[in-house]
Amino acid sequence: MFKKVLIANxxxxxxxxxxxxxxxxxxxxxxxxxxxxxSLHVRHADEAFCVGPGPVAxxxxxxxxxxxxxxxxxxxxxxxxxxxxxxxxxxxxxAADHGLTFIGPKPSVIAAMGDKATAKRIMHDAGVPTTxxxxxxxxxxxALAIAEKIGFPVLLKATAGGGGKGMRAVAAAADLPTAFxxxxxxAEASFKDGRMYVEKLLVNPRHIxxxxxxxxxxxxxxxxERDCSVQKxxxxxxxxEAPAPALDPQLRDRLHAVAVKATRAVGYTNAGTLEFLVTxxxxxxxxxxxxxxxxxxxxxxxxxxxxxxxxxxIAAGEPLGxxxxxxxxxxxxxxxxxxxEDPDNxxxxxxxxxxxxxxxxxxxxxxxxxxxxxAMVPPFYDSLLAKIVAxxxxxxxxxxxxxxxxxxxxxxxxxxxxxxxREVLANDEFCAGGIGVGWLPAFxxxxxxxxx
Amino acid sequence: MSPGGETAAxxxxxxxxxxVIATRARALAGALAESGFARLRVRDGETxxxxxxxxxxxxxxxxxxxxxxxxxxxxxxxxxxAEMVSxxxxxxxxxxxxxxxxxxxxxxxxEIAYVETLGIRNPVxxxxxxxxxxxxxTDGQPVxxxxxxxxxxx
Numbered sequence: 001m002f003k004k005v006l007i008a009n010x011x012x013x014x015x016x017x018x019x020x021x022x023x024x025x026x027x028x029x030x031x032x033x034x035x036x037x038x039s040l041h042v043r044h045a046d047e048a049f050c051v052g053p054g055p056v057a058x059x060x061x062x063x064x065x066x067x068x069x070x071x072x073x074x075x076x077x078x079x080x081x082x083x084x085x086x087x088x089x090x091x092x093x094x095a096a097d098h099g100l101t102f103i104g105p106k107p108s109v110i111a112a113m114g115d116k117a118t119a120k121r122i123m124h125d126a127g128v129p130t131t132x133x134x135x136x137x138x139x140x141x142x143a144l145a146i147a148e149k150i151g152f153p154v155l156l157k158a159t160a161g162g163g164g165k166g167m168r169a170v171a172a173a174a175d176l177p178t179a180f181x182x183x184x185x186x187a188e189a190s191f192k193d194g195r196m197y198v199e200k201l202l203v204n205p206r207h208i209x210x211x212x213x214x215x216x217x218x219x220x221x222x223x224x225e226r227d228c229s230v231q232k233x234x235x236x237x238x239x240x241e242a243p244a245p246a247l248d249p250q251l252r253d254r255l256h257a258v259a260v261k262a263t264r265a266v267g268y269t270n271a272g273t274l275e276f277l278v279t280x281x282x283x284x285x286x287x288x289x290x291x292x293x294x295x296x297x298x299x300x301x302x303x304x305x306x307x308x309x310x311x312x313x314i315a316a317g318e319p320l321g322x323x324x325x326x327x328x329x330x331x332x333x334x335x336x337x338x339x340x341e342d343p344d345n346x347x348x349x350x351x352x353x354x355x356x357x358x359x360x361x362x363x364x365x366x367x368x369x370x371x372x373x374x375a376m377v378p379p380f381y382d383s384l385l386a387k388i389v390a391x392x393x394x395x396x397x398x399x400x401x402x403x404x405x406x407x408x409x410x411x412x413x414x415x416x417x418x419x420x421x422r423e424v425l426a427n428d429e430f431c432a433g434g435i436g437v438g439w440l441p442a443f444x445x446x447x448x449x450x451x452x
Numbered sequence: 453m454s455p456g457g458e459t460a461a462x463x464x465x466x467x468x469x470x471x472v473i474a475t476r477a478r479a480l481a482g483a484l485a486e487s488g489f490a491r492l493r494v495r496d497g498e499t500x501x502x503x504x505x506x507x508x509x510x511x512x513x514x515x516x517x518x519x520x521x522x523x524x525x526x527x528x529x530x531x532x533x534a535e536m537v538s539x540x541x542x543x544x545x546x547x548x549x550x551x552x553x554x555x556x557x558x559x560x561x562x563e564i565a566y567v568e569t570l571g572i573r574n575p576v577x578x579x580x581x582x583x584x585x586x587x588x589x590t591d592g593q594p595v596x597x598x599x600x601x602x603x604x605x606x
Binding site: 034049050051052053059064065066067068069071072073098 | 541542543544569570572594596597598599
């Protein structure tokens with residue numbers, strides 16, 4: 001087992017990893033930027049190194065300073081968390097070159113899954129259903145020919161894309177050339193990679209993802225699915241739950257089986273997530289995230305497995321401590337993302353000082369956060385302040401528990417998503433279960449109409 | 453996990469930062485400059501910081517500025533200005549041989565140390581002449597971004 005792990009992240013996930021390490025008897029080294037000097041993740045770690053100023057390019061993405069901090073503090077492994085360098089194959093390689101174990105899959109797998117068109121082709125070859133579409137297209141004309149063949153509406157996607165950038169929905173042939181040019185320009189500017197592909201646009205599908213974990217000795221299991229269909233118009237997740245409500249049991253079994261098959265097919269190791277779009281009785285592979293996900297706690301709470309500890313154990317060469325038959329979900333869990341954002345203003349991020357911070361507690365509530373009363377929310381980073389997770393015997397009890405917990409939550413100083421998420425939880429359509437990714441944007445539009 | 457591992461984790465509870473060295477030394481150097489005292493020593497748990505001032509008095513209004521933050525400072529600066537030279541990388545500091553000592557007079561801009569990061573030598577320069585009034589690091593010491601290395605009185 002490792003002696004000391006460098007946590008190459010900030011915020012709640014840095015604390016989450018710190019906790020897993022300490023429970024395993026592993027010392028921790030935090031990194032932080034000038035703007036995060038007072039952050040809790042710095043205080044909880046055994047050692048901490050400032051790696052740069054506030055902007056991420058010079059601190060949390062500063063590979064030489066991060067690797068140097070790991071080496072001079074005598075670390076033997078690096079946990080990248082999510083975001084930042086978590087899916088950077090080059091970083092994983094550099095770490096390995098310096099004798100540091102990267103807690104995640106092999107760099108070649110990260111690279112293959114990070115390129116969306118490649119990932120889709122690999123999954124297709126492994127027998128995983130993928131959305132009808134193309135490989136890389138050379139021009140708008142070629143994209144148009146494919147779109148006509150698979151039928152509109154279509155999605156134009158940058159293979160290096162993410163976070164909605166380099167992606168355009170196209171309803172009709174006439175709109176395609178302009179959409180292609182703008183999406184490609186966006187991808188060139190954001191990712192320095194303008195390669196595009198086309199796929200069939202599914203109307204209001206559900207976003208259902210399967211958690212997998214595999215060791216380096218051939219063991220591979222799934223830990224069920226999560227429903228992440230409550231997404232902001234920017235496609236960012238806001239509320240996640242496990243298991244997915246109102247899902248046909250046979251469809252669920254097929255999703256799980258395909259996920260494990262795909263995990264084995266790509267030679268995957270460590271924790272990962274296969275994201276699918278589900279419509280009717282069909283599902284299509286969207287992408288594979290080669291890291292721990294923000295919403296991993298909902299899976300942990302119903303399976304009783306500590307995914308971050310498992311990640312560390314697997315990276316240290318240990319075999320999985322369970323087989324598929326040992327894993328049985330119990331109850332239902334829901335996570336609400338408490339973001340420093342204004343839901344009444346397109347979820348625009350807010351920065352400032354948190355005057356009051358009171359988090360909920362009591363039965364069935366877990367709060368993962370790095371903030372406290374008086375903490376600064378720097379303008380440089382992701383707006384996630386906390387994840388509130390509720391678990392209950394049934395979906396209904398989990399929802400009621402979450403409503404109660406959000407009622408106990410007080411955060412003053414910046415606008416947050418707390419009250420907005422309470423509205424969503426009280427909504428009949430949400431409570432009925434089975435909504436698609438188009439539901440929240442439509443809910444927002446109806447809400448705005450009522451307000452004005 | 454073994455209980456021994458847990459003890460090991462606790463035993464390493466040495467904090468490089470926790471505001472101790474980087475922020476506190478900077479604040480203390482400012483306080484020292486204003487106080488008129490010649491020496492200031494602060495002990496907090498396992499950390500002890502001692503700052504000594506060169507005999508020449510620094511005016512109370514002397515500002516302490518970070519060279520790393522203002523690399524393009526004009527050479528015709530006013531005299532008697534204490535400037536902090538801090539590290540802009542994470543690595544191991546290497547003092548030049550012979551090592552720069554407190555009280556030493558530097559003529560012009562020169563390399564006074566370097567910080568080794570992944571085998572790369574990142575020079576630390578004096579950015580002009582002056583008197584070294586404080587040396588905060590020893591040869592071979594790990595340093596973080598923004599960590600004070602020297603103060604130089606112009």
